[in-house]
Amino acid sequence: MQLGSISVAATGSQIRSPIRVVDDFQFNFNIGVGAKVTSGTPTFNIEYSLDDPNAAGYTVAGATWYVATGFSALTASTGGNITVPCRAICVNVTSGTGAVTASIVQAGPA
Secondary structure, rough: OOOEEEEEEEOOOEEEOOOEOOOOOOOOOOOOOOEEEEEEEOEEEEEEEEEOOOOOOOOOOOOOOOEEEOOEEOOOEEEEEOOOOEHHHHHEEEEOOOEEEEEEEEOOOO
């Protein structure tokens, strides 16, 4: 099992957190996500990417990001899961001002 968290503080729009790399080879793929607004009034998404963060020339800005089902235009703390096999997860503050922390747990062998 992989544990981790990512945080972002924003004073504008389209501010992406650092990424959290996940293991896309886990079977059954399942990631629990708990996103907590820690200050302000941000609107945010939890997003995932299929791009390989270990590839030469990879950049967060150059990766293609998809909004995870149930994690679009959030304005309050929420929890849910991502079952689409992916390679990286981030928090994207799309508007407002504030901070968000996402705790991530990926199921799998220890």
